[in-house]
Amino acid sequence: MYKKIAIVISLTLATLLNAGEIDNTTGLIKAEGLGEVKEHCTVCHTGRFIVVNGGNEKFWKTKIRVMQNAYGLWKIDKAEEEKMINYLTKNYAKKKQVSVNE
Numbered sequence: 001m002y003k004k005i006a007i008v009i010s011l012t013l014a015t016l017l018n019a020g021e022i023d024n025t026t027g028l029i030k031a032e033g034l035g036e037v038k039e040h041c042t043v044c045h046t047g048r049f050i051v052v053n054g055g056n057e058k059f060w061k062t063k064i065r066v067m068q069n070a071y072g073l074w075k076i077d078k079a080e081e082e083k084m085i086n087y088l089t090k091n092y093a094k095k096k097q098v099s100v101n102e
């Protein structure tokens, strides 16, 4: 019984501590969908372009289309694209007053 409670507490703590943690290679927030963003976005440029931007689902969808129409981003599987849009909308919803250079 106590063992179970201890496990639940430590798992909760681990989740809380993980929230908002920053990925070393991209500088982006570690969360569900970062894998797809790494595969399809930060191959061309730094994650900083994402950090300094921010917006809702429509905003990020438009950005992906801009990347595809102007900069050579390939076609992305629908499920993967949804994961990325979820990730971007959830973690980068608001534009921040920060510099492109860290």
Ligand code: HEC
Pocket (backbone or CB within 6 Å): 037, 040, 041, 042, 043, 044, 045, 049, 050, 053, 063, 064, 066, 067, 071, 072, 073, 074, 084
């Ligand atoms: C094939 C290369 C490539 C890929 C892949 C790519 N981008 Fe870009 N991206 C660019 C280029 C080129 C620029 C323009 C850089 C500049 O202005 O100096 C850019 C600029 C940006 C900018 C800043 C300019 C703006 O319009 O706000 C954002 C935000 C951005 N990309 C987001 C993304 C996201 C999100 C993804 C993944 C879905 C992605 N990019 C994937 C090439 C790419």
